Amino acid sequence: xxxxxxxxxxxLNPQQRIAVEYRGQALLIVAGAGSGxxxxxxxxxxxxxxxxxxxxxxxxxxxxxxxxxxxxxxxxQALVGQAAQGMWISTFHSACVRILRREAExxxxxxxxxxxxSGDQRALLKRIIKELEADxxxxxxxxxxxxxxxxxNELSDVESYSRTINTNDPQELVFLQVFRKYTxxxxxxxxxxxxDLISQTVFLFRAFPHVAAQYQQRFRHILVDEYQDTxxxxxxxxxxxxxAPEAGTDQLATTRTEGASLTVVGDSDQSIYAFRGADIRNIxxxxxxxxxxxxxxxxxxxxxxQNILSAANAVISNNFDRKDKKLWTAVGDGEKIVGFTxxxxxxxxxxxxxxIEKLRNAGTAYSDIAVFYRTNAQTRALExxxxxxxxxxxxxxGTKFYERAEIKDALAYLVSxxxxxxxxxxxxxxxxxxxxxxxxxxxxxxxxxxxxxVTFREAMRRADALGLGPKVTxxxxxxxxxxxxxxxxLDDAAAADRPTASATAVGDxxxxxxxxxxxxxxxxxxxxxxxxxxxxxxxxLIAVTKEFAKNNPDGGIVDFLTEVxxxxxxxxxxDATGSVSLMTLHTAKGLEYDAVFLTGIEEDLLPHRMxxxxxxxxxxxxxxxxxxxxxxxxxxxxxxxMTRAQYGETAVAMPSRYLQEIPAELIEWRQSPGNVNxxxxxxxxxxxxxxxxxxxxxxxRSLPEGASAGDTRFSGGSSKPETAWANRITAKxxxxxxxxxxxxxxxxxxxxxxxxxxxxxxxGAKRIAHVQFESAGAKKLLIKIAPIEKL
Ligand code: ATP
Ligand code: MG
Numbered sequence: 001x002x003x004x005x006x007x008x009x010x011x012l013n014p015q016q017r018i019a020v021e022y023r024g025q026a027l028l029i030v031a032g033a034g035s036g037x038x039x040x041x042x043x044x045x046x047x048x049x050x051x052x053x054x055x056x057x058x059x060x061x062x063x064x065x066x067x068x069x070x071x072x073x074x075x076x077q078a079l080v081g082q083a084a085q086g087m088w089i090s091t092f093h094s095a096c097v098r099i100l101r102r103e104a105e106x107x108x109x110x111x112x113x114x115x116x117x118s119g120d121q122r123a124l125l126k127r128i129i130k131e132l133e134a135d136x137x138x139x140x141x142x143x144x145x146x147x148x149x150x151x152x153n154e155l156s157d158v159e160s161y162s163r164t165i166n167t168n169d170p171q172e173l174v175f176l177q178v179f180r181k182y183t184x185x186x187x188x189x190x191x192x193x194x195x196d197l198i199s200q201t202v203f204l205f206r207a208f209p210h211v212a213a214q215y216q217q218r219f220r221h222i223l224v225d226e227y228q229d230t231x232x233x234x235x236x237x238x239x240x241x242x243x244a245p246e247a248g249t250d251q252l253a254t255t256r257t258e259g260a261s262l263t264v265v266g267d268s269d270q271s272i273y274a275f276r277g278a279d280i281r282n283i284x285x286x287x288x289x290x291x292x293x294x295x296x297x298x299x300x301x302x303x304x305x306q307n308i309l310s311a312a313n314a315v316i317s318n319n320f321d322r323k324d325k326k327l328w329t330a331v332g333d334g335e336k337i338v339g340f341t342x343x344x345x346x347x348x349x350x351x352x353x354x355x356i357e358k359l360r361n362a363g364t365a366y367s368d369i370a371v372f373y374r375t376n377a378q379t380r381a382l383e384x385x386x387x388x389x390x391x392x393x394x395x396x397x398g399t400k401f402y403e404r405a406e407i408k409d410a411l412a413y414l415v416s417x418x419x420x421x422x423x424x425x426x427x428x429x430x431x432x433x434x435x436x437x438x439x440x441x442x443x444x445x446x447x448x449x450x451x452x453x454v455t456f457r458e459a460m461r462r463a464d465a466l467g468l469g470p471k472v473t474x475x476x477x478x479x480x481x482x483x484x485x486x487x488x489x490l491d492d493a494a495a496a497d498r499p500t501a502s503a504t505a506v507g508d509x510x511x512x513x514x515x516x517x518x519x520x521x522x523x524x525x526x527x528x529x530x531x532x533x534x535x536x537x538x539x540x541l542i543a544v545t546k547e548f549a550k551n552n553p554d555g556g557i558v559d560f561l562t563e564v565x566x567x568x569x570x571x572x573x574x575d576a577t578g579s580v581s582l583m584t585l586h587t588a589k590g591l592e593y594d595a596v597f598l599t600g601i602e603e604d605l606l607p608h609r610m611x612x613x614x615x616x617x618x619x620x621x622x623x624x625x626x627x628x629x630x631x632x633x634x635x636x637x638x639x640x641x642m643t644r645a646q647y648g649e650t651a652v653a654m655p656s657r658y659l660q661e662i663p664a665e666l667i668e669w670r671q672s673p674g675n676v677n678x679x680x681x682x683x684x685x686x687x688x689x690x691x692x693x694x695x696x697x698x699x700x701r702s703l704p705e706g707a708s709a710g711d712t713r714f715s716g717g718s719s720k721p722e723t724a725w726a727n728r729i730t731a732k733x734x735x736x737x738x739x740x741x742x743x744x745x746x747x748x749x750x751x752x753x754x755x756x757x758x759x760x761x762x763x764g765a766k767r768i769a770h771v772q773f774e775s776a777g778a779k780k781l782l783i784k785i786a787p788i789e790k791l
Contacts, residue, residue: 034303305334
């Protein structure tokens with residue numbers, strides 16, 4: 001059968017078809033949101049398999065989350081069935097873990113290494129900072145982990161970094177010490193942190209060309225989704241893998257020595273991970289890096305209505321230094337975007353809950369609805385209202401469960417068995433539950449280990465040689481014996497001839513550890529009411545291991561721990577269907593929903609106040625807004641609040657500068673930011689008419705590298721639409737700062753009509769009037785900005 005006849009090509013538009021069928025060395029598919037990039041990647045894989053151009057084992061497809069990987073695997077399976085097995089479809093991290101587990105021995109690690117998540121990493125750094133007294137130089141676990149992460153993403157290690165620093169700067173020297181000690185501690189613990197997974201794989205390939213050659217020969221087709229968000233380390237990994245194996249490393253004379261074919265898809269307008277080192281240049285310079293690369297542009301959007309797309313196009317066109325691409329759709333205009341301004345975050349949440357019920361009554365399933373926010377703190381108001389409204393919801397960001405202390409404790413027990421070198425895990429369980437083993441004993445064990453050249457774990461086995469008190473000694477020996485017992489159980493299972501023995505054993509061993517250590521009992525017998533819930537969480541984890549055993553009959557303890565470590569934000573744990581999804585804008589990438597609520601479209605939230613003054617910050621935040629808008633298929637809601645409780649206080653919020661970039665006629669304001677009577681559109685229109693002519697934009701295009709052009713436009717010149725708009729809004733919202741209200745006063749509210757003031761609380765800008773309205777009932781109003789007049 002010829003490719004032309006495959007049903008896999010049905011329904012594709014001409015560009016998509018080219019992208020699926022092209023058979024050169026390098027292919028770049030650049031296209032806006034919802035144009036079928038991920039779909040094309042999937043079809044490409046399926047076609048390669050169907051046409052028998054590749055074996056499944058010769059394909060490596062990289063996605064951004066494990067969830068996306070699972071989805072792609074499913075889709076390929078649906079298209080070509082069993083042939084999909086044996087393919088590597090995974091995230092960068094999972095693929096690297098697989099490689100490292102096989103090859104770790106080449107550089108002094110063993111294959112049961114532990115993966116440190118950001119919590120583990122910070123705990124270790126905290127210890128090191130304390131030991132080195134580095135806090136005196138301003139170092140904290142959070143700023144050092146960020147700096148180390150950045151270095152690793154740039155493929156710097158201690159050696160290369162040490163050559164770049166200014167040796168007269170004590171602060172740099174101290175940081176170098178922290179970095180060195182941290183690196184050594186990881187190696188001693190047979191552990192990698194998250195960033196290591198990528199960078200160490202690159203180092204491995206560079207140091208051992210014959211190892212690299214195996215993978216270069218194996219993978220004939222490499223495909224990468226969301227390429228705009230790859231960082232330097234990931235980019236280098238791809239380069240290593242697509243290289244032709246070096247002469248002399250080719251073990252089989254018959255093997256081809258050509259490099260793998262590479263397909264990447266991406267959208268530079270959706271690059272939202274610059275803060276993690278993602279580099280847009282990876283996409284813009286693809287043609288230079290891979291000479292002869294074919295570039296395919298997709299312009300038809302299959303996801304959203306024209307109104308939604310027009311809004312997205314209008315917003316993103318305010319970013320400079322980008323290739324203009326216009327998305328269009330055959331779907332039709334659809335509904336207008338709905339805008340809403342609440343008086344507070346709760347008011348906003350109430351509106352959302354009400355609208356969700358309306359959508360649901362009109363036939364949209366809860367699972368087709370999503371609510372996005374910029375910061376996690378915004379979920380509080382949403383959750384409170386959703387719970388009150390009995391709206392089923394789930395928060396995507398599955399890592400939360402694994403971040404709980406009791407889950408970390410339970411996992412530390414498993415890690416102590418799987419990787420006895422992991423001293424962090426051992427130290428965590430040493431006195432958890434309480435066994436009377438204090439810090440002095442811990443130090444004694446550590447020095448015994450060092451003085452006798454044995455591991456910490458071995459020191460525990462020999463605790464009676466330490467001259468400690470009998471109670472402490474026996475506590476250590478008991479724990480040590482329990483870990484040995486667990487190890488023996490796992491070894492038995494591995495040796496057993498039953499197919500699922502290893503996988504089942506993980507759950508059994510976890511039960512054993514949690515019971516015999518007394519950990520579960522200590523929670524169940526505690527008087528702290530929270531501990532009952534903690535015990536339930538541990539039970540839940542045991543249930544997770546059973547589930548794992550079912551899905552991975554060949555998996556062992558290390559596989560289980562790997563899976564747990566690699567849970568990413570968009571990988572929800574439970575497949576709760578029938579609930580509304582809540583998530584951050586970052587997590588939303590790649591997903592789509594019938595109805596989308598974008599909340600908190602305010603200055604300080606979007607753009608986030610941390611990035612508003614960073615070079616390139618507001619442009620990146622605009623891309624985040626663009627990502628959010630383009631997730632919606634049919635209905636899009638943009639909401640904000642006039643006041644927002646944040647960082648422990650309630651502050652007046654300003655509409656986001658990005659709102660006015662959407663043509664007014666696309667939005668139907670239910671309650672507008674400028675005018676609670678719903679005429680806010682007028683002023684936005686007026687401002688749109690005053691926007692800088694395109695010739696102005698042109699001149700800004702030639703800004704020097706690094707300048708954030710999108711924002712320069714507003715920092716100089718005569719027309720400053722953003723500030724002007726914001727000022728007008730405040731003026732409209734009014735500042736009643738000097739309005740003196742006392743109990744008994746009668747007032748009139750623009751929406752609620754006449755009412756009587758019962759009490760006034762708070763001070764200054766935060767004075768709140770408690771008002772009994774004649775028809776609207778009791779309300780609390782922030783006097784400064786409420787649309788009220790004294791009668
Ligand atoms: P994003 O940039 O958000 O990651 P994307 O470019 O990867 O988007 P997809 O998720 O692949 O886009 O596709 C968006 C939607 O359009 C999906 O629901 C997909 O099934 C649908 N789609 C893609 N191509 C076609 C087509 N040729 N005909 C019909 N529907 C299509
Ligand atoms: Mg996609």
